[in-house]
Structure formats: C-alpha cells, structure tokens
Amino acid sequence: MRILLTGVAGFIGYHTCKQLLARGDTVVGVDNLNDYYDVRLKQARLERLAQCDADPAVPxxxxxxxxxxxxxDRIREIFDEGFERVIHLAAQAGVRYSLENPQTYIDSNVTGFLNVLEGCRYNDxxxxxxxxxxxxxGANTQMPFTEHEPADHPLAIYGATKRANELMAHSYAHLFGLPCTGLRFFTVYxxxxxxxxxxxxxxxxxxxxxxxxxxxxxxxxRDFTFVEDIAEGVIRVCDRPAAANPEWDSDAPDPATSHVPWRxxxxxxxxxxQLLDYIRVLEECLGRKAEMEMLPLQPGDVPDTWASADDLAAAVGYQPxxxxxEGVRRFVDWYRDYYGV
Incomplete structure (x- = not known):
C-alpha cells in the first residue's frame, strides 16, 4: 500500500516505517525534526530508513x-499525493515536559491532529x-486498564491532548465516515x-x-513493551480498518467502540x-550497579500502568x-554500538 506516516524520524515511527518497507509498502514520512531531543539521532534514523529503501529492484x-x-497548507499539499492509509505517530511526547511547555502540546497534538483529520477527510x-x-x-486505578472503562481524568496536559485526539477522531468517523483507530501505547522501549x-x-x-x-x-x-512488538501491532491494525459496532448501545455506551467506524x-x-526489577535487569546487562537517588512521585505521573490487550489480540492477533x-539487552547492545561505549 501507499502509506503516509507522521513522526517517521521518531522512535516508534522509525521502527514502524522499517517494518512497512520490509514488507513492500511505499511510505511517505513526515517529521518536523524539532529539537525536543538530539536531532542527530532523528537524522540517523532517517539515514537508516534510506538504506532500507536501497533495493535497486524496487527503488x-x-x-x-x-x-x-x-x-x-503544507499538510494539504502532502495529502494531495494520495494515500490508502495514514499512520499518525507524530506528537509532542512526555509528561514532565508538558508541565513547563503546555502550548507546544496544543500546537502539535491538537492543531496538528486536526490537520491530519482534514487531510484524511478530503482525500478518501x-x-x-x-x-x-x-x-x-490518569486517575484510574482499576488494573489492568481496559478500553471499555471511561478514561476521562488525565493528570497532565499530554494525556488530555491525546484524549482530545480520540474524541476528535470519533467526530470525523461520525460526520464523514472516516475509519479511525486509536492505539493507547504503554511505556515503549x-x-x-x-x-x-x-x-x-x-x-x-x-x-x-x-x-x-x-x-x-x-x-x-509499568507495562514495558518492546518497540518492535509495538510496530508490528500498529501495522496489523493499519491493515484492518475500524468498523462500526452493530451492538453498540447509546443507553449503555461502550467507550472502546461506537455506532460509527471508530475503535x-x-x-x-x-x-x-516493577521499576526496581527493570533497573536490576539493566544492571545485569550493563555489568554495573546503579547508584539510586530515591525521589517522590512527580506531578502528572501515575503510579502504575498495566494494559489489558485482549481486544487487540482478538482483533488482529497481536501477541507481544x-x-x-531480552528487550533491555537489545537496547544496551544498540546503545553501546551507537555511542561507542
């Protein structure tokens, strides 16, 4: 397929694009390469993607x-190129950064998402x-978190903008029949x-x-999830457009589905x-002990996360x-190689 992928120079975007190219899709990637973190890392990801596309048989x-x-205006021009699918991963991420820079989250996560919705609306x-x-x-404490329970009490502007995305997507699914699927990521590494x-x-x-x-x-x-498993799940979902739930009941609405093509x-x-167990695994992979400065919970953070992924497994066969x-070891191997440590 021909796919538009936003946030292509980002962490999840890079891995998703790599897998799409490996299976033969055509990808147009969008990214603003902002300086939220080291731009050289983003550029290195793009260079690797260009190498993935170096097959002379399918240039x-x-x-x-x-x-x-x-x-x-620029987003409209890009959408005019024509796409069968759009995978929107671009966003201003991070809970702690949002405490000092809330406007950035509105510009990227709300205004930017609106422009993506409009592009999808007018380009089939x-x-x-x-x-x-x-x-x-946010403030939910019943574990594991399930999509079928309300999620209307985010604790930081980052979570609030993402919840807004889910609601905006529903309105476009309702008004224009645009199939939309939102994926709630859990601590990707x-x-x-x-x-x-x-x-x-x-x-x-x-x-x-x-x-x-x-x-x-x-x-x-934390429900730590390896990035390659995440990318595979994103692609599986991309291949299965959202559909209306014929059993959806407005008197007892299911927060995860709708009478329109939205999921x-x-x-x-x-x-x-447990975070301390995660650190222990990292210590073993590095061959060094960590000196830990114990601090209280930060504003905007939630103590625990745990995903019920049963619905995704049933819908598309997702099985991380x-x-x-293994995941931490593979990160450490990459880190030592990339930074020459």
Whole structure:
C-alpha cells in the first residue's frame, strides 16, 4: 500500500516505517525534526530508513517530507499525493515536559491532529491509525486498564491532548465516515529510543558513574513493551480498518467502540514490571550497579500502568513476544554500538 506516516524520524515511527518497507509498502514520512531531543539521532534514523529503501529492484519506496503538522497548507499539499492509509505517530511526547511547555502540546497534538483529520477527510483515506497513550487513564486505578472503562481524568496536559485526539477522531468517523483507530501505547522501549525516556537516561548515567533519579521511590509498576512488538501491532491494525459496532448501545455506551467506524485499543505487553526489577535487569546487562537517588512521585505521573490487550489480540492477533530481559539487552547492545561505549 501507499502509506503516509507522521513522526517517521521518531522512535516508534522509525521502527514502524522499517517494518512497512520490509514488507513492500511505499511510505511517505513526515517529521518536523524539532529539537525536543538530539536531532542527530532523528537524522540517523532517517539515514537508516534510506538504506532500507536501497533495493535497486524496487527503488523509491521511501520519501521524506520535513514538515510541521501545524502548517495546514503544507499538510494539504502532502495529502494531495494520495494515500490508502495514514499512520499518525507524530506528537509532542512526555509528561514532565508538558508541565513547563503546555502550548507546544496544543500546537502539535491538537492543531496538528486536526490537520491530519482534514487531510484524511478530503482525500478518501481508507483508514487512519493514530497514537494515543496510557496517560489518558490518569486517575484510574482499576488494573489492568481496559478500553471499555471511561478514561476521562488525565493528570497532565499530554494525556488530555491525546484524549482530545480520540474524541476528535470519533467526530470525523461520525460526520464523514472516516475509519479511525486509536492505539493507547504503554511505556515503549528498545533500540533507537528517545533520550528523555527512563531506560536511555538510566543507561547513560550508570555508564557515566552518575546517580539515577528513581521517582516514587521505585514503587512504579509499568507495562514495558518492546518497540518492535509495538510496530508490528500498529501495522496489523493499519491493515484492518475500524468498523462500526452493530451492538453498540447509546443507553449503555461502550467507550472502546461506537455506532460509527471508530475503535480504541490498548497496545501493551500485558505483563507489568516493577521499576526496581527493570533497573536490576539493566544492571545485569550493563555489568554495573546503579547508584539510586530515591525521589517522590512527580506531578502528572501515575503510579502504575498495566494494559489489558485482549481486544487487540482478538482483533488482529497481536501477541507481544519480547521479554524485558531480552528487550533491555537489545537496547544496551544498540546503545553501546551507537555511542561507542
């Protein structure tokens, strides 16, 4: 298929694009290459994607467009190129950054998403798959988190913008028949990850002999999910356009489905791990002990996440297969190679 992939130079975008190219799809990738973290890492991902597209038998299956999603005119021009599917992974991520820079999240996650919806609306896109987040569950404490329970109490503006995306997508599915599927990601990790994420920060500091900051005194529980498993799930969903639920009842509405072609799925490992156990695995892979600075829970953070991914497994056969021990080892191997440590 011919697919538009936003956030292509990002962590999940890179892995998703790599798998799409490997199976023979044509991908036009969009990214603004902002400086939220080291742009050189984003450029290195793009260089690797260009190498994936170096097959002389099928040239030109990957093209990159440096564009900000908030630029409505430029996004319209890109959509005019024609796409069967859109995978929207671009976003301003991170809970802690949102405490100091909330406007950035509105520009990228709300205005940018509106421009993507409009592009899909006017160009007969067959399916929009977009990134949501486990942060939408916010104050929810019933575990595991399920899509069939309300998620209307996010604790940070990041989660609030992603919940807004889910609602905006529903309105376009209702008004224009646009099939939309939202994926709530749960703590994705792995090679080529973001430098602001815990595994990256911990690895850098442990190797440098510096203390790591462990929030909530290490009592976090996270549903750590390996990035290649995530990318496979995204592609499986992309291949299966959202459909209306004929049994949806407006008197007892199911938050995960609708009477229109709109769907929400959790995408996680369904195996929560204590943060201290995660750090222990990292120590074993690095061959070094971590010096830990224990700190209280940060504003906007939730103590625990745990995804019920049963619906996604039933719908598209999603079965994450990478244990944390293997996933962390593969990240450490990549980190040592990329940074020459």
């Amino acid at each position: 030109g299956r990957f093209a990159f467009r440096k564009t900000d999603l908030a630029d409505a 896109v067959g399916h929009l798959v977009y990134a949501s987040t486990s942060s939408v569950y 792995g090679p080529w990850g973001r430098p602001d994420m815990a595994l990256f920060l911990f690895t850098r500091k442990i190797l440098a002999g510096e203390p790591i900051q462990v929030f909530n005194h290490g009592h976090h529980q 929400i799925f959790n995408i996680g490992n369904n195996r929560p791990v 297969s990478t244990p944390v021990e």
